[in-house]
Amino acid sequence: MKSVEVSLEFTPNPNTLKFLVNQALLEKGALNYINLESASNSPLAKKLFGVSGITGVMIGHNFVTITKGDQGDWEQIHQGAVDTITKHLSNGEKVVEGDVSSAPTNHTSATGEVETKIRKVLDEEIRPAVAMDGGDITFDKYENGVVYLFLQGSCSGCPSSTMTLKMGIETRLRELVPEIKEVVAI
16 A cells, blocks of 8 residues: 655645645545535545644545634644544545435536536636645536635635635636626635
8 A cells, every 4th residue: 555645735825725645536626615514525624624723625636625713723733634634544434425416416417508618617727727736616607797716625714715706717707708797706
């Protein structure tokens, strides 16, 4: 069995850190857990919530993004997260149990041509870019020219998320899908 290596990356959000892992944790997408109760299908996320100060966990393909609360201490969180991730994976324990598609989510599926275009741009261009910073952005709905998106991981609560949303994501989506008037985070 390959030894587990965990390395730290800083994100644009001062309240989140990204921990890269040298193995796949999920086949695709990301799972966002906002509290211990929401982590019922992830043994790894449940353990990470046991580290004092951690208030959010997002698991991606080969990374874990940790969000700290106001009372959290980065030094303790960093060491606790690395130790927890390393021990969990070294023991061969599951990251997620059951069907990943049953993970907590509020997302609806794309039903029309505009929604399909939006999802394609999100999945092929935008999500891979924000994953590099330890975040994820997923589609909720398209209604009356407005695209509603969920910001997760390092994107949630990031001081630069409004600029990223308006200057980056909205601009790109409007270039490719002229029916879009606005993009908002929910």
